[in-house]
Structure formats: C-alpha cells, structure tokens
Amino acid sequence: MASVFSLHPSTFLSPLKTTKLRTKFQTLHSSQKPFLISSLKFKQLDPKIPRQVQTFWNWLCDEGVVSIKTPVKPAIVPEGLGLVAKKDIAKGETVLGVPRRLWINTDTVAKSEIGNLCTGLEPWISIALFLIREKWKDDSKWKYFIDVLPESTDSTIYWSEEELSEIQGTQLLSTTLSVKDYVQNEFQKVEDEVILGNKQLFPFRITLDDFFWAFGILRSRAFSRAGIQNLMLVPFADLANHSAKVTTEDHIHEVDGPAGLFSWDLLLSFQSPLKLKAGDQFLIQYGLKKSNADMAIGYGFIEPGSARDTFTLTLEISKHDDFYKDKLDIAESNGLGETSDFDIKLGQSLPPALFPYLRLVALGGTDASLLESFSRKAVWDHLELPVSRANEELICKIVRDACKSALSGYHTTTEEDAKLMKEGNLSSRLQIAVGVRAGEKVVLQQIDNIFREREWKLDELEYHQEKRLKDLDQAKVRNS
Ligand SMILES: C[S@@+](CC[C@H](N)C(=O)[O-])C[C@H]1O[C@@H](n2cnc3c(N)ncnc32)[C@H](O)[C@@H]1O
Numbered sequence: 001m002a003s004v005f006s007l008h009p010s011t012f013l014s015p016l017k018t019t020k021l022r023t024k025f026q027t028l029h030s031s032q033k034p035f036l037i038s039s040l041k042f043k044q045l046d047p048k049i050p051r052q053v054q055t056f057w058n059w060l061c062d063e064g065v066v067s068i069k070t071p072v073k074p075a076i077v078p079e080g081l082g083l084v085a086k087k088d089i090a091k092g093e094t095v096l097g098v099p100r101r102l103w104i105n106t107d108t109v110a111k112s113e114i115g116n117l118c119t120g121l122e123p124w125i126s127i128a129l130f131l132i133r134e135k136w137k138d139d140s141k142w143k144y145f146i147d148v149l150p151e152s153t154d155s156t157i158y159w160s161e162e163e164l165s166e167i168q169g170t171q172l173l174s175t176t177l178s179v180k181d182y183v184q185n186e187f188q189k190v191e192d193e194v195i196l197g198n199k200q201l202f203p204f205r206i207t208l209d210d211f212f213w214a215f216g217i218l219r220s221r222a223f224s225r226a227g228i229q230n231l232m233l234v235p236f237a238d239l240a241n242h243s244a245k246v247t248t249e250d251h252i253h254e255v256d257g258p259a260g261l262f263s264w265d266l267l268l269s270f271q272s273p274l275k276l277k278a279g280d281q282f283l284i285q286y287g288l289k290k291s292n293a294d295m296a297i298g299y300g301f302i303e304p305g306s307a308r309d310t311f312t313l314t315l316e317i318s319k320h321d322d323f324y325k326d327k328l329d330i331a332e333s334n335g336l337g338e339t340s341d342f343d344i345k346l347g348q349s350l351p352p353a354l355f356p357y358l359r360l361v362a363l364g365g366t367d368a369s370l371l372e373s374f375s376r377k378a379v380w381d382h383l384e385l386p387v388s389r390a391n392e393e394l395i396c397k398i399v400r401d402a403c404k405s406a407l408s409g410y411h412t413t414t415e416e417d418a419k420l421m422k423e424g425n426l427s428s429r430l431q432i433a434v435g436v437r438a439g440e441k442v443v444l445q446q447i448d449n450i451f452r453e454r455e456w457k458l459d460e461l462e463y464h465q466e467k468r469l470k471d472l473d474q475a476k477v478r479n480s
Pocket residue numbers: 079080081082150153154220221238239240241242243298299300301
C-alpha cells in the first residue's frame with residue numbers, strides 16, 4: 001500500500017487544492033488578505049503532531065469539513081490523539097459537523113464495488129471488509145483517515161496469553177474469549193463464502209489479524225445511533241476521547257447543515273457537554289451504562305473508581321426441572337427466559353426481577369402448587385415476596401455458592417490487587433486487569449453479604465403460605 005508519509009504536508013497539493021490556492025491568491029489581491037493568512041495558519045497543527053495527522057487535517061480542510069471557525073483541532077493527549085479547544089467553548093456549543101458523504105456505514109458499502117457481495121452480511125462484517133479493502137487501496141477516498149487509525153488498542157481482544165492470565169477467573173476473560181471465538185468464526189465464514197470466491201475484488205490476502213483490526217476499530221470508534229444497524233465510522237468525530245466528567249449522552253446529533261463550500265448534507269454533529277477553556281480537551285461520554293468489562297473489551301481502558309464495577313449473575317431454569325415448562329412460561333410472560341442475566345453494580349440495589357426469578361428457579365416440593373393455582377401474572381406477583389422458608393433458604397444458598405465458586409477462581413486476593421494499585425506504575429493493560437478483577441470481587445462480596453444477611457433473617461420474614469393463612473383467618477373473622 002502506497003503511503004503519504006513521504007510527502008511533506010506543505011508539498012501535499014492535490015489538483016483540487018491547487019485550484020483552491022489559486023483562487024485564494026486571486027482574492028488576496030481583491031483585499032481579502034487577512035482571511036487568506038489566517039486560513040492558511042489555521043491549517044497548521046502543533047509541530048510535534050505526526051505528519052499523517054497533519055495530512056489528515058489538510059484533507060478535512062480541503063473537504064470543507066473544518067474551517068477557521070472550527071473550535072477544535074487534533075492534538076496529542078494522554079489518551080493518544082484527541083480534540084483540543086482552540087478557544088473557549090460554551091456548554092452546548094457545536095464543535096464539529098461531519099457530512100454524510102464522509103461517513104463509512106452500510107450505505108457506503110452498498111454503493112461500493114463490494115456492495116452486492118455484502119448484501120445479507122451482518123452490518124459490522126460488511127463495514128469491516130470495506131475498511132480492510134480501503135486500507136489496501138492506493139486511491140481510497142478515506143486514505144488519509146485510515147492512515148491515522150491505530151493498529152490496535154489495549155482492548156483485551158489483542159492481549160497475549162500472558163496478559164490474559166492476569167484476568168484469570170474473571171467474567172472479562174470469558175467474555176473476551178467468546179468475542180474472539182465469534183470474530184474468528186465469522187472470519188472463517190466470510191473468507192469461505194465471500195473473500196476466496198471473489199479474488200477480482202479481493203486480490204490481496206486478508207488475514208484473521210486484518211479482520212480483528214477492523215473489528216477493534218469498529219468497536220472502539222464507530223458510532224451507532226439506534227443499535228448495530230446504524231453503525232458508522234465518522235472521520236474526525238472519532239477523535240473524541242471519553243471522560244467520566246461527562247454525565248450525559250445527548251451531545252451527538254444528526255442534523256442538516258452546510259457540508260463544504262457549496263453543499264448541504266446530513267451532518268454528524270457534536271455539541272460540547274462541558275464548558276471548555278482554550279487548550280482543554282473536548283471530551284464525550286462513551287456510554288453511561290457500560291461496565292468496566294465492556295469498556296475494557298470495546299475501548300481498551302477502564303474508568304478508575306468503582307462506578308462501573310459490575311458482576312453479571314446468570315441464572316437458568318434447568319431443563320431437567322419437573323416444572324420446567326410452567327416455569328419457563330412464567331419467566332417468558334414476564335420478559336425473561338430460560339437463561340437470564342442480572343447485572344449487579346457496586347453500591348446499587350439488586351435488579352428488581354432477580355428475587356422473583358430466583359424464587360421461580362428454586363420453586364419445588366409443596367411450593368410448586370403455586371404454579372397451578374394462579375394466572376402467570378399472579379404467580380409472578382406472588383414471587384415478589386418470599387414464598388416459603390425452604391425456598392428462601394435455597395435461593396440464598398444458590399447465590400452464596402455461586403459467589404463462593406466465582407471468588408475461588410481468581411488468582412489474586414483483594415488485598416494483593418489493592419497493594420498493586422497503590423504501588424502504581426502498572427502498564428496500561430495490567431491496570432485494566434487489576435481494576436477489573438478487583439471490581440468483580442468486590443461486587444461478588446457485596447452480593448454474598450446481601451444473601452448472608454438474608455439468611456440471618458429467614459426466621460423473621462413473612463412467607464406466602466403464612467400470609468395466605470393469615471388472610472383466610474382475617475376473612476373468617478370479618479364474615480363471622
Ligand atoms: C474513539 S477513539 C478516540 C481517539 C483515540 N484516542 C486515537 O488516538 O485515535 C477511542 C480510543 O481512544 C482511547 N481513549 C478514549 N478515551 C480514553 C480514556 N478516557 N482513557 C484512556 N483511553 C481513552 C482508547 O484507546 C479508545 O479505544
């Protein structure tokens with residue numbers, strides 16, 4: 001693949017740019033000198049910026065995506081590349097707008113040479129193939145954008161065996177391995193069904209590493225408005241880094257607006273969620289609901305602190321359960337299934353459906369009569385309250401055993417993790433490993449504590465059977 005690295009930014013003159021420059025010199029003589037000088041100056045980034053970033057910025061200028069008025073510019077920041085305010089920016093002020101013609105989404109792929117081949121593929125897979133192909137092409141429209149994309153991130157999908165051993169026993173490890181399996185299987189399928197039979201469109205070797213690269217790029221930088229169907233890569237906008245200081249998610253919009261010198265288009269537009277001073281970094285929120293494990297897999301970093309510490313309890317109605325069909329029916333009538341995931345977050349109350357589902361899973365013996373006595377909805381309402389001492393004791397045991405088993409799978413103790421974090425100086429990947437494993441353990445301990453306390457109170461709780469007898473007695477008294 002040819003590269004633009006050998007060209008000095010000031011010698012990078014596409015035909016279009018030459019024309020523009022000439023026009024500018026003409027206007028220079030017609031008294032617009034200040035505009036020309038400042039517009040050339042605004043193109044210059046910090047001299048320490050890598051040359052390909054300067055070239056990318058020049059391209060954005062030529063495409064009319066940025067102008068002298070654009071209040072942010074690319075810069076080197078602790079998170080890699082980022083966007084920095086050129087002037088003070090008010091909260092809510094528009095900082096950038098990238099026109100649709102530069103987005104890479106399924107529409108872009110559909111209109112490309114591989115459009116027909118990609119019909120029916122998962123959106124991310126078609127965009128991944130497109131991206132790999134554009135990276136290989138010498139004359140890609142997105143060449144200067146692709147040249148500034150990283151080769152990898154600290155996402156756990158790129159970790160070595162040794163690095164992965166640091167997250168032994170964690171849910172992060174099992175999710176990472178499932179994601180890697182998924183990507184590998186999808187690659188094998190697309191290689192057999194699309195790539196190998198279409199050598200004229202893919203005249204170069206596409207490896208599993210290429211596919212992982214594209215997957216990682218999409219996971220860490222693509223925007224998706226309403227789920228995976230609207231996945232899109234947006235040059236320039238994808239330079240915005242994340243900050244926990246941003247506590248809203250409504251700063252990205254699609255609006256109609258000017259998209260160059262003479263054109264109008266749909267723009268992906270960013271409003272600043274924070275008030276910024278000149279020189280501050282423009283930051284956004286990547287997703288308030290994401291756990292640290294989601295952040296580690298998707299973006300290759302975690303948030304310090306405990307706000308994103310999560311453990312997912314997965315419960316299942318056994319197929320061998322005598323009441324399997326009834327139980328499944330009740331779960332499904334209430335939006336759950338044979339297997340249900342409950343995300344438990346540190347310091348937050350348990351998900352409301354956890355107790356009814358647990359009681360349902362554990363329901364047996366004489367308590368099972370509950371399944372036949374009421375409508376599906378009414379059974380669930382009953383499950384909101386303790387059913388019987390035996391049932392409540394069993395759910396505590398199920399959960400506490402699961403916590404104990406999970407806690408025994410980690411290869412470090414909470415104290416060892418705390419010591420490592422206190423000492424500092426960890427590599428970025430070890431920081432993620434220690435942060436996630438410590439976070440999972442503390443949530444597991446929190447869950448175990450809740451159910452231990454519940455065990456202590458088993459004698460004080462009011463159970464469904466007793467309540468029913470009490471209600472019957474009260475009714476008798478009223479009727480006598
Ligand atoms: C959308 S890109 C942002 C631009 C990116 N910094 C770059 O150099 O191209 C997302 C990536 O930026 C980095 N990043 C963003 N926010 C971060 C943060 N708060 N801490 C650490 N890394 C961050 C991660 O590598 C992440 O995968």
